Amino acid sequence: MWYEVAYVAxxxxxxxxxxxxxxxxPEFAPTGRTPLVPIPETFExxxxxxxxxxxxxxxxxxxxxxxxxxxxxxxxxxxxWSATRAAFSDRALDRRMKEVLALAASMTGKSDYGVDLxxxxxxxxxxxxxxxxxxxxxxxxxxxxxxxxxxxxxEPDFDPRLEGAGRRPAHE
Amino acid sequence: xxxxxxxxxxxxxxxxxKFCEATKAWFKIDFVPKMSRVLLTVPEFxxxxxxxxxxxxADGALSRxxxxxxxxxxxxxxxxxx
Numbered sequence: 294m295w296y297e298v299a300y301v302a303x304x305x306x307x308x309x310x311x312x313x314x315x316x317x318x319p320e321f322a323p324t325g326r327t328p329l330v331p332i333p334e335t336f337e338x339x340x341x342x343x344x345x346x347x348x349x350x351x352x353x354x355x356x357x358x359x360x361x362x363x364x365x366x367x368x369x370x371x372x373x374w375s376a377t378r379a380a381f382s383d384r385a386l387d388r389r390m391k392e393v394l395a396l397a398a399s400m401t402g403k404s405d406y407g408v409d410l411x412x413x414x415x416x417x418x419x420x421x422x423x424x425x426x427x428x429x430x431x432x433x434x435x436x437x438x439x440x441x442x443x444x445x446x447x448e449p450d451f452d453p454r455l456e457g458a459g460r461r462p463a464h465e
Numbered sequence: 466x467x468x469x470x471x472x473x474x475x476x477x478x479x480x481x482x483k484f485c486e487a488t489k490a491w492f493k494i495d496f497v498p499k500m501s502r503v504l505l506t507v508p509e510f511x512x513x514x515x516x517x518x519x520x521x522x523a524d525g526a527l528s529r530x531x532x533x534x535x536x537x538x539x540x541x542x543x544x545x546x547x
Binding site: 299301302393397421424427428431434437440442447448 | 467514521526541
């Protein structure tokens with residue numbers, strides 16, 4: 294399960310870095326910002342097949358701009374998309390929960406593009422308004438304590454070299 | 466290395482030590498987390514923060530386990546070792 298959390302965090306953070314780094318406008322609540330690079334609009338048939346699958350995965354009329362950008366290199370797109378799909382598919386964690394985690398990652402990473410995409414996806418997959426309230430509260434709480442911990446340079450309570458019931462505070 | 470001397474649990478007020486015991490039970494651990502001691506160093510901060518935390522981390526529309534996953538994701542993105 295922790296691998297799934299890590300994959301979702303990694304892929305989300307990377308896609309957000311590309312989308313916001315290149316100033317792509319959010320998909321569902323466009324800000325009107327202009328991408329720094331041209332985003333492809335027309336594609337070869339084999340690339341279009343992959344992009345159509347992506348659009349279907351997100352229940353969108355067209356694929357998100359971040360994947361259209363990747364289509365500049367079809368081999369890279371194919372590999373990265375397959376990994377993304379695997380990361381977000383139902384496994385130990387379901388896809389709705391993974392979208393909630395992606396939303397948390399996007400808010401924490403201050404990604405306009407990611408918050409927009411994953412807020413819509415989490416809601417589309419069934420996150421209620423109460424669930425959203427609770428998720429945002431946890432995001433807020435843990436952004437607080439992680440910043441406090443980093444400011445004071447707190448060392449972990451647990452020694453990561455020890456596992457399970459044998460774990461003891463690292464400072465003892 | 467911490468840049469402050471952490472408050473020892475026994476130096477907290479009786480009320481706050483009781484809260485620390487509840488924290489140990491909540492996490493099923495046999496020690497008081499450093500963060501609890503940090504937050505309660507200024508009780509006017511730590512007590513209401515603790516109330517907000519207990520409210521937010523309890524089972525609700527999302528389970529406590531799901532909330533811990535969100536917390537872990539926030540910590541990962543912030544690259545917080547603690």
